[in-house]
Amino acid sequence: MQSANTTSLYVPQTLPVARAIALRHEVEAFNAEYCAMLDTGSVERWPEFFVEDCIYRITARENAELNMPVGLVYAQGRAMLHDRAIAISRTQMFAPRYNLHIVSNTRVTSESPNGEFAAQANFMLLQTLIEGPTTIHMAGSYFDRFVREGQQLLLKERQVIYDTTIIANDLVYPV
């Protein structure tokens, strides 16, 4: 929680402004595609947004700030994402609902000579249950590492750091 020593997540943006903006536009386009895929229930396409040798993790901010990377969800390699996606698309483990992502505050913080770069964005995952209001199911930040394969931007690593401490048990679905 907010205290004198919770700044471990703050990474200043160190790129030249014009370069950071150009990369940000690509990340925004990527995230809009990624979220549209998830929000329309096309989870079987989820692994296509990652490189083969990838990491996907969902962690509470409290743990992340303490550098305890133990996460609620951890997957390594596209094959593991694929298994997960197939399992989810074949199972209806939760009450029907609509998901809607709102992503903002995208920042590209650094770029390596090999073209890999680090980005960050804030997100809200809104949920609407049948005959219910729309609520904030989860809010937090993406901490990403992107690489290129050909023209295509892909995730090498996505760390989902969530603020919301009470999480319903349906977190099997990717964020």
Next chain:
Amino acid sequence: MQSANTTSLYVPQTLPVARAIALRHEVEAFNAEYCAMLDTGSVERWPEFFVEDCIYRITARENAELNMPVGLVYAQGRAMLHDRAIAISRTQMFAPRYNLHIVSNTRVTSESPNGEFAAQANFMLLQTLIEGPTTIHMAGSYFDRFVREGQQLLLKERQVIYDTTIIANDLVYPV
């Protein structure tokens, strides 16, 4: 609701990335103007954001996914928007409140040879009543078709697809 066959709303982005980004910037500017106009109660200017021969519709996501385009609100042609705007600006049919739009996840999905293009964005409509908290009144997506008249980007079609299933009866006001 989320099931095996709810992907009808997912439209992959098919434009070259650079072109999609350039058009997205224009759409973001357009939507920021559009929402500022609505949020400040300048509804009499609402028809100025559409071409003469336009369609405006508000539909529940449930209906849209079943390809049932019957909507809560339907207007065809700028004259009909104008009548609606005048009626709203002259009538106080609802309790005083503040509206605030949050628009994100803008995507330009396709462009025709004649310059018309399709775009999408997620929105939240926040409302604040007197001495009350700010709540999510409605969340959903815009599905738009844009055209140009001179330098000016204008809506040929705006489909507002909302997730939120309980809608207060004050939906006379545009989104």
Next chain:
Amino acid sequence: MQSANTTSLYVPQTLPVARAIALRHEVEAFNAEYCAMLDTGSVERWPEFFVEDCIYRITARENAELNMPVGLVYAQGRAMLHDRAIAISRTQMFAPRYNLHIVSNTRVTSESPNGEFAAQANFMLLQTLIEGPTTIHMAGSYFDRFVREGQQLLLKERQVIYDTTIIANDLVYPV
């Protein structure tokens, strides 16, 4: 509240579109940095986002629309922001929580010959208390004036106009 005469806050965008978009990208980058700084509790860096001779104010929309600029918070000059930041970082006056800003709908509305320009954006400040859900603590708009010092964009004035009428008494923390 929403009535016939609440349009005083609406400022049409008067810049050429391409120029407005270019400046908007810089403002979006600035705001992403600003909010990341606040959300990670790095408040001691808050004054670095302003010029020496600056104004920072937090005002209810109701007052702003009536041109009553009396605010909840008012600070003039970077020294005053600095004092405030130091006081906040040394005092734990409120229950532990996470802050997360969502900023959208950024508009650059005008630019002066000397390079100073006016911008606007909508924001939500989300808060998550220990073992609680994430809620909308405050929603509203930034009304800003930006200047450049060297390559660096800085705030000459930030007016935070909030819709949310019930504000908890912890508003000592900047928005």
